[in-house]
Amino acid sequence: MASTVIELTESKKHVQRIGQIFTAQRAAFRKNPMPSLTERQENLKRLKRTLLNNQDRLLDAIYQDFSCRSRDETLIAEIMPSVQGINYAMKHLAGWMKPSNRHVSVLFQPASNQVHYQPKGVVGIIVPWNYPLFLAVGPLVAALAAGNRAMIKMSEFTPHTSALFRELMADTFPEDLVSVVLGEADVAANFTSRPFDHLLFTGSTSVGRLVMKAASENLTPVTLELGGKSPAIISSDVPMIDAAQRLAFGKAFNVGQTCVAPDYVLCPADRLQSFVDEFRSQLSSMYPKLRDNDDYTAIINERQYQRLQGYLEDAKEKGARLIEVNPAGENLKDGTRKMPVTLVLDTTPDMKVMQDEIFGPILPVLTYDSLDEAIHYINERPRPLALYYFGYDKGLQKKVVEQTHSGGMCINDALMHVAQDDLPFGGVGDSGMGHYHGKEGFLTFSHHRSIFAKQRFNSGKAVYAPHGTAVHKLVYRLFIR
Known part of the structure; x- marks a missing residue:
């Protein structure tokens, strides 16, 4: 009390x-x-x-x-x-x-337009x-x-x-x-x-x-x-080591407690095992142990930790396969709030990991058969804060850029668009x-203040009343066409 x-x-x-x-x-x-x-x-x-x-x-x-x-x-x-x-x-x-100088139509000359x-x-x-x-x-x-x-x-x-x-x-x-x-x-x-x-x-x-x-x-x-659920698309021909390494960095950084962290992966169905193996390998080389490794960040508090554990339990109960990347096989469930990155396979739409922004070290991996299918999947959902595409074909890069929407995007990288000083950062729709x-x-x-300024000479008198004069008719003939 x-x-x-x-x-x-x-x-x-x-x-x-x-x-x-x-x-x-x-x-x-x-x-x-x-x-x-x-x-x-x-x-x-x-x-x-x-x-x-x-x-x-x-x-x-x-x-x-x-x-x-x-x-x-x-x-x-x-x-x-x-x-x-x-x-x-x-x-x-x-x-x-x-101030930014702007165009003044001849109709209003002599004058100036500026934005202050x-x-x-x-x-x-x-x-x-x-x-x-x-x-x-x-x-x-x-x-x-x-x-x-x-x-x-x-x-x-x-x-x-x-x-x-x-x-x-x-x-x-x-x-x-x-x-x-x-x-x-x-x-x-x-x-x-x-x-x-x-x-x-x-x-x-x-x-x-x-x-x-x-x-x-x-x-x-x-x-x-x-935030939102920021997707990552792996193309059919990108070297898997490139995609997996950069995604491992993006997901494990701050253990996924990042608004632009990759939230789920769209992987070609015939490359799924290749991605899983390479992701585990790359992440293990970055973080060979977790418990006493100061490079590996903890979950911020117990409330967030329990929320994330609940996501994993919910997914497992509904039939998902969980692949925990814990290279040293350490016991972390003793109050450390260190949580391994966990891949989630065989997801279904009713799982919480596929409904909520994850904001932690959990990465669902979905499969697709064609790039059009992956693009359609993204476009059917609220617009994300970030989108990541891994593939070196310039034509396919252009297709993903033009046919999807997101706050920002990286091609063949993750997170790094946020660090660019000369790029705007922001969301769209549900992501901000x-x-x-x-x-x-x-x-x-x-405040972008528009300022129209003229001095002594006033050309505007040409359209003052009384109307219907020859000058009015000339103005209409010249400028309404």
Whole structure:
């Protein structure tokens, strides 16, 4: 009872703080609605210095939250892309900020048309637990580059990282520029109900719907980075070692706790055993043991671990064949939350692994007889966040690109499209809406303000009333045809 009262009191404090910070950021934005290039670059430099100076603390915090998180995975997927994203934004920001000149029809000359990129104001960023640093810093870089102020709601499932990030941002920025909010789901709900000028959410499709519903009450524009079941197609002639090696990397990285992790494989029926054998071989060479291997990440918490175990039990009960890749044959069911990658064969549509986004080290493998059949299977389902195609025939690559839809795509690789600074990242349909990263991030957090300008000479008088003059008739004859 006492702990419940404490939690309620803490939640009330967090909610109260959200209101205070939001009011302060709104007031600060009104005083400085168009930060200069120098101000924005200085903010980005400060953020970069903080990340570089606190790498070890961040690595330790994330490791603690997962109980075992590969430090190299954190460097590769969190710190490195965060720093590179800052570098890219600083290099290109001057060009992004320049007004864009647009065409003016002769009908309206002399005049000018421009699009100016204005900061939107106060933006909200909601961060998930799977990449708690990168998915906070990435949107923050875009928001600061566009000249905004930002409030960041960290995940309650990464308490060490969330508390550290809050501390670091408080030491780096004034609260009315960047502020970090902690708290449980009720705090997150209050956060999303605020009338932000833009709201970016990364998380599940089901929660994304709730976020969008809350934002709609304030007509707040949203960017939703959701998940979905991202398929991988293996062609009939790609060397199996190439496909299996890259898929093993993509699935085992962060043990599948990645929104763009390959969710299931479509494999030619006559190549199924070849894929299984090569996948096991490649994964075993990367992770010869799991239990005491700091390269192999654990499942984030017991709730997620039990969810994934439930998927395997459900599949097995419904007739699936499970192939566990556990090279050393270790016993992992003693609280370690280390979970081997498990291939699931002979799936049926009623299995949970074929209905829900897996978000863990489980990989269903389905078979197909023709590429058209594989494409049809994908197109019959909600549009995924990512799609992977393995095959070197340029004509077939083009066919898959043109005949499928997904948020993003890799050809002969997995995950790596997310790390490209000059490619937009985002979903489509059930996997989200809107984009960020690079220039698209700057544009997402900017208002594209159209400005039509003329000076003393006014050619528009030619169409003023009274109508029906010879000039009107000439204008109609010239421009309505």
